[in-house]
Amino acid sequence: MLELRPNCECCDRDLPPSSDAARICTFECTFCADCVDNRFFGSCPNCGGDLVARPIRPEGKLHRFPASLRRVVKAHAACASVQRPPEPGPSSWA
Numbered sequence: 414m415l416e417l418r419p420n421c422e423c424c425d426r427d428l429p430p431s432s433d434a435a436r437i438c439t440f441e442c443t444f445c446a447d448c449v450d451n452r453f454f455g456s457c458p459n460c461g462g463d464l465v466a467r468p469i470r471p472e473g474k475l476h477r478f479p480a481s482l483r484r485v486v487k488a489h490a491a492c493a494s495v496q497r498p499p500e501p502g503p504s505s506w507a
């Protein structure tokens with residue numbers, strides 16, 4: 414079953430289960446349509462596989478089969494030019 418991850422792994426945009434802008438690869442690396450079209454040109458920056466539209470799980474099924482809440486964000490070479498907020502410093506661990 415798909416995790417239905419809640420965000421784009423590149424720009425961290427929200428991708429709710431009902432979003433038609435979500436794209437996934439065979440490992441379910443999850444991106445938004447903008448990143449796929451403009452940065453990755455249709456192939457996953459992690460595994461090189463195809464990125465395709467994520468199927469939408471009908472709302473009634475989400476109660477029994479809820480979407481993942483675990484946000485995944487990674488630095489990909491192709492995203493290096495994207496503006497990001499600064500990483501939290503070591504002091505935030507205290």
Ligand SMILES: [Zn+2]
Pocket residue numbers: 421422423424425426444445446447448449
């Ligand atoms: Zn994105």
Ligand SMILES: [Zn+2]
Pocket residue numbers: 438439440441442457458459460461462
């Ligand atoms: Zn992938």
